[in-house]
Amino acid sequence: MGVDTVDIASRVKALRKKNGWRLHDLSEKTGISVATLSKLENGKTKLNFTTVNKLAQGIGVAVTNLTSPGLAHTKDTTMTLGGGGVVFETRDVDYEVLCADYKGGNQGYAKLSVKARTLDPNLPWHRHPGKEFIYVLKGILVLHTEDREPITLKRGDSLLFDSSIGHHYISAGRGETQLLLSLSLQGYSNVIETLREN
Amino acid sequence: MGVDTVDIASRVKALRKKNGWRLHDLSEKTGISVATLSKLENGKTKLNFTTVNKLAQGIGVAVTNLTSPGLAHTKDTTMTLGGGGVVFETRDVDYEVLCADYKGGNQGYAKLSVKARTLDPNLPWHRHPGKEFIYVLKGILVLHTEDREPITLKRGDSLLFDSSIGHHYISAGRGETQLLLSLSLQGYSNVIETLREN
DNA sequence: TCGATTATTTTCGAAATCGAAAATTATAAG
DNA sequence: CTTATAATTTTCGATTTCGAAAATAATCGA
Incomplete structure (x- = not known):
């Protein structure tokens, strides 16, 4: 399934709050307008590919950190004891x-x-x-x-x-x-x- | 700065040719229309974030492989001696x-x-x-x-x-x-x- | 509480993307 | 060469994104 920008919303907001940034600050870091950032955080828009990259780059994290999918990851755990492979x-x-x-x-x-x-x-x-x-x-x-x-x-x-x-x-x-x-x-x-x- | 979709164009076309896929085949794999794929390869459109992800997923490679294949396929070798990490x-x-x-x-x-x-x-x-x-x-x-x-x-x-x-x-x-x-x-x-x- | 300042959200128009269908180009067979 | 078919590109309209500016909400000091 395609990674949806919606997933990014809460992650970005959390990161922003944690660092005490205003939308305005994040806007300066990323080059994305305050309006767009607001809409992003409230799920009222999805981001461009280039814009997502500007976002990740501006914040200084990898894109996965924003999408943080956890998707397609089985929840299984498996173990091999010494010599049991x-x-x-x-x-x-x-x-x-x-x-x-x-x-x-x-x-x-x-x-x-x-x-x-x-x-x-x-x-x-x-x-x-x-x-x-x-x-x-x-x-x-x-x-x-x-x-x-x-x-x-x-x-x-x-x-x-x-x-x-x-x-x-x-x-x-x-x-x-x-x-x-x-x-x-x-x-x-x-x-x-x-x-x-x- | 932001990763530009243009970079993806040649990479996708090369991959497609290498595997002998038609635009139509790639379209089926990715769920992206033939028209859009054509425009992408010819630099006449940039891709959505979700569309880029569909593309990578459909082809079966990581996004990095599309945006910066040079990095994804470095021929470098690196070594860390004991305690040198x-x-x-x-x-x-x-x-x-x-x-x-x-x-x-x-x-x-x-x-x-x-x-x-x-x-x-x-x-x-x-x-x-x-x-x-x-x-x-x-x-x-x-x-x-x-x-x-x-x-x-x-x-x-x-x-x-x-x-x-x-x-x-x-x-x-x-x-x-x-x-x-x-x-x-x-x-x-x-x-x-x-x-x-x- | 009031007013002033700051922060966020909404509105709205310009620009861009997407896909269906039409147009064009390439490939093959006779 | 001509025609038929396949592959790709272009056109066009619906939908969406982006950002400036306006509107709203939140914060703070007196």
């Missing part, structure tokens, strides 16, 4: 998908155990849409990518990159290398599918 | 935002140190749009929510829930309790801003 293995990495049963998310979380210890130059790069965040739980990780020097991470380090860049994980330390991975996709793709396919 | 503190929790300089994401990552040891019944619930994923790095965490019994998590456990449900983190074990948190928002938004405000 959905496991699947590839040649180089073992995956344990966490909270896999959560509905309607366009992102996924997994705990990875990296087995590969050398970069096989014949293997194609891992490459998929989305952004990948990793946090090293244990061991030493080397991230090889197609467009830059390898990056070495140790326990407690984190990294965020575009997964469409070809990449490979290699374990470097003496012991096991474990990562926590968060993969975020745009649109409605299935995150687990994406992991499996690469 | 952007830190800010609240009464109950210390936050270290990881990879905070990554532009254009609709999610954020942080390492949390939970200080609160009891639930103050007078404090309002934490509540914000989005979905929250946590992984317990250390200690014992009790998640109190407004609509169900408290949930206890220990090291290695993970949990995913809707952040619009009122919630509070409490540390239960003897030592420090640390979490890795991933907050994902819909549409476009500043994640750090959301964390700060709550």
Whole structure:
């Protein structure tokens, strides 16, 4: 459903009151006329796209803060106890998908155990849409990518990159290398599918 | 200053061509008339706020992807070494935002140190749009929510829930309790801003 | 309470958006 | 080339938004 400007009304008014701004003040900050702001807060008009952006920019918050939808968010909660995730293995990495049963998310979380210890130059790069965040739980990780020097991470380090860049994980330390991975996709793709396919 | 609909024009057309959609197809996906879409692509009209949202939703991308695809698809990689994140503190929790300089994401990552040891019944619930994923790095965490019994998590456990449900983190074990948190928002938004405000 | 000042809401006209239908352009088949 | 069909653009009128100015409401000091 399209986000309705009506939702913004109460949020804007609350923000304005909280900061002690008059409509006039908000008008100066945003470049939107006092009349329009009044009508907005009272649900007597809806805002232009550019005007909504002026509003958010003027106040200094993100647009989501105004629309604050909470919509399309399932009210479910799901939990995965240690070791209880959905496991699947590839040649180089073992995956344990966490909270896999959560509905309607366009992102996924997994705990990875990296087995590969050398970069096989014949293997194609891992490459998929989305952004990948990793946090090293244990061991030493080397991230090889197609467009830059390898990056070495140790326990407690984190990294965020575009997964469409070809990449490979290699374990470097003496012991096991474990990562926590968060993969975020745009649109409605299935995150687990994406992991499996690469 | 305000994001101009004109910016969206070329982006939409590129996306449409890439997927082999006709204006008619895009119209069906988005619920926006063919005429309006044509005018949009040719810069002969600007879009309503609600219409922009219909567009993004229909295509299946975030609004940021339309307004500033350069940001949404940065090829950048960013890294935060252990302890090198952007830190800010609240009464109950210390936050270290990881990879905070990554532009254009609709999610954020942080390492949390939970200080609160009891639930103050007078404090309002934490509540914000989005979905929250946590992984317990250390200690014992009790998640109190407004609509169900408290949930206890220990090291290695993970949990995913809707952040619009009122919630509070409490540390239960003897030592420090640390979490890795991933907050994902819909549409476009500043994640750090959301964390700060709550 | 009164009057003065400040803050908000309403009125009203100019300008803009939206979609249906008509007009134009592009593509294909014979 | 000609005709038929598909795809896109333009026209046009109903509806809506925006902001200046007028009207109303709220606040405050004497």
